[in-house]
Amino acid sequence: MGTVPSALKHCLSYQHLLKEQLWIAEPPAAAHPAQEPQASGLPEYIKIVEVGPRDGLQNEKVIVPTDIKIELINQLSKTGLPAIEVTSFVSSKWVPQMADHKEVMRGIERHPGVQYPVLTPNLQGFHSAIAAGATEVSVFGAASESFSKMNINCSIEESIERFEEVTKSARNMNIPVRGYVSCALGCPYEGNVVPDKVAEVSKRLYSMGCYEISLGDTIGVGTPGSMKKMLEAVMKEIPLSALAVHCHDTYGQALANILTAMQMGVAVVDSSVAGLGGCPYAKGATGNVATEDVLYMLNGLGINTGVNLCAVMEAGNFICRALNKKTNSKVAQASFSTGNIN
Amino acid sequence: ATGAYPKRVKVVEVGPRDGLQNEKNVVPTPVKINLINMLSETGLQVIEATSFVSPKWVPQMADHTEVMQGINKLPGISYPVLTPNLRGFQAAVAAGAKEVSVFGAASELFTQKNINCSIEESLERFDEVMKAARETNIPVRGYVSCVLGCPYEGKISAAKVAEVSKKMYSMGCYEISLGDTIGVGTPGSMWEMLAAVMKEVPVGALAVHCHDTYGQALANILVALQMGVSVVDASVAGLGGCPYAQGASGNVATEDLVYMLNGLGIHTGVDLQKLMDTGTFICNALNRKTNSKVSQACCRL
Numbered sequence: 054m055g056t057v058p059s060a061l062k063h064c065l066s067y068q069h070l071l072k073e074q075l076w077i078a079e080p081p082a083a084a085h086p087a088q089e090p091q092a093s094g095l096p097e098y099i100k101i102v103e104v105g106p107r108d109g110l111q112n113e114k115v116i117v118p119t120d121i122k123i124e125l126i127n128q129l130s131k132t133g134l135p136a137i138e139v140t141s142f143v144s145s146k147w148v149p150q151m152a153d154h155k156e157v158m159r160g161i162e163r164h165p166g167v168q169y170p171v172l173t174p175n176l177q178g179f180h181s182a183i184a185a186g187a188t189e190v191s192v193f194g195a196a197s198e199s200f201s202k203m204n205i206n207c208s209i210e211e212s213i214e215r216f217e218e219v220t221k222s223a224r225n226m227n228i229p230v231r232g233y234v235s236c237a238l239g240c241p242y243e244g245n246v247v248p249d250k251v252a253e254v255s256k257r258l259y260s261m262g263c264y265e266i267s268l269g270d271t272i273g274v275g276t277p278g279s280m281k282k283m284l285e286a287v288m289k290e291i292p293l294s295a296l297a298v299h300c301h302d303t304y305g306q307a308l309a310n311i312l313t314a315m316q317m318g319v320a321v322v323d324s325s326v327a328g329l330g331g332c333p334y335a336k337g338a339t340g341n342v343a344t345e346d347v348l349y350m351l352n353g354l355g356i357n358t359g360v361n362l363c364a365v366m367e368a369g370n371f372i373c374r375a376l377n378k379k380t381n382s383k384v385a386q387a388s389f390s391t392g393n394i395n
Numbered sequence: 396a397t398g399a400y401p402k403r404v405k406v407v408e409v410g411p412r413d414g415l416q417n418e419k420n421v422v423p424t425p426v427k428i429n430l431i432n433m434l435s436e437t438g439l440q441v442i443e444a445t446s447f448v449s450p451k452w453v454p455q456m457a458d459h460t461e462v463m464q465g466i467n468k469l470p471g472i473s474y475p476v477l478t479p480n481l482r483g484f485q486a487a488v489a490a491g492a493k494e495v496s497v498f499g500a501a502s503e504l505f506t507q508k509n510i511n512c513s514i515e516e517s518l519e520r521f522d523e524v525m526k527a528a529r530e531t532n533i534p535v536r537g538y539v540s541c542v543l544g545c546p547y548e549g550k551i552s553a554a555k556v557a558e559v560s561k562k563m564y565s566m567g568c569y570e571i572s573l574g575d576t577i578g579v580g581t582p583g584s585m586w587e588m589l590a591a592v593m594k595e596v597p598v599g600a601l602a603v604h605c606h607d608t609y610g611q612a613l614a615n616i617l618v619a620l621q622m623g624v625s626v627v628d629a630s631v632a633g634l635g636g637c638p639y640a641q642g643a644s645g646n647v648a649t650e651d652l653v654y655m656l657n658g659l660g661i662h663t664g665v666d667l668q669k670l671m672d673t674g675t676f677i678c679n680a681l682n683r684k685t686n687s688k689v690s691q692a693c694c695r696l
Contacts (some may be wrong), residue, residue, distance in 0.1 A: 273692070278660055303688060305687070306651075
């Protein structure tokens, strides 16, 4: 930039710009008539899967009281988000942050048209989730043997067997199951992960009945280069419409990776309000990509999401105050002078 | 389709100038010199050293002559400096500068507020610099600010950016760096703007200068690369906040850029570890945390 004289102080404040919504654009009403060739390769609609209340809060230092969790989810339900991952039916011995899973499940408002999936690592968790009112569940596989062993104490093959029990029961009860594949672009223990391995695990999950496979860059080490290679391998085995990406922003690569995935036709993106959820493998580093920042990019691209960015920012502001932490969303930081809504 | 990427990208390091100019704390001259010397060891080929602007306007760059004369100038590395007018140009050359930069904008209001004249008048001032530079064989890089949005005017038309870029290129700037000054651009607006500019200026003479204020920088840079741009500006440790949004970030971090380019198999010649070490040095000196996510992540492992 050039010189910045004191005349700057008299320029329009960002509060003013925000009120005029110059940059925080409304979601487009219709597809742009002059679709740029680059943009015409992009999906017209992206489904955003909000993982803040589960993946986000599970990886925050502070344990959040049940009523705050419920309020967060209720606020998110009003933003237009089509899917909000609510909680995890895992033993509270392993994940104390999600110990209140039943109360949360029963306490939230269920908005029509919004899905509220929950994690269920095994049959026991599945039954518990259904009893508490869940109508969609998720299972978590990994493309790395070491990660599988360290994370859930069994091999990939054994974990697949456990998930098969879940998908069998789920099929009998007409409950959709989403499959996650962790370490899709790298593993904190093994380092490099081979794209074919990701494709193999994804195929197993898809074949057993998962309606969607979310490919997770668990430690955020991926770049557009590795994202492309991995997706090329997976797309040989799984239809594009059944794929999602779950990018972490630990190395600042998330939006570039998401853009790459969208350019290849992926139309489902996971993200976390306010970028909740640090990285458990790199102390102090960030984790999930912020929903606000993803929405800003999608709005700018003229891609429909049905989600109101301002409403998400308000929910982000609420949970950051409750957690007494600064937002990880750059859009939120830029939009409010001190990172808090006035 | 993702398209082909350039095989090599030239990274233009703007930390010592654009970065430090927009930091709250003023950095002592020896620290600036050490920063530039460390950057010179990383493999970077271009390091913007300082700005020959009146210290009345930019006190952070008041020591421009000492910095220019104090740094180690390694062979093969260029150390461009900002020169807003003929007087600044002459002072820069006297201090040993071998390359200079001039700053235009695609917004009338921004130009008025920033340098107190119209775009047309600013180009006339630059013309004087261009003439003098031609006579002394000094290459001139042109910057165009506000290419994807202006803090005063709001939306900026791609045609206007193309017009200003064309003028500066025709005047003799060897390269035009297109700046998303307030970081509001997204891959969509980046694509549209570049498509317009590339009709007037060859892509080999274009660079992008993206700010990460809304977290969009790397995605915007990715699109620029896909369109054939192969020169990217960045600031070590993401130095330099945004003067138009208090507390928000500004420049994209060189470490995060190089990480992405490495992952894409694009050659930069830059040693990421040495770059991170340099970032650590300047952040300690400024008593601030790095804005680079790569640095944040790596330091803890």
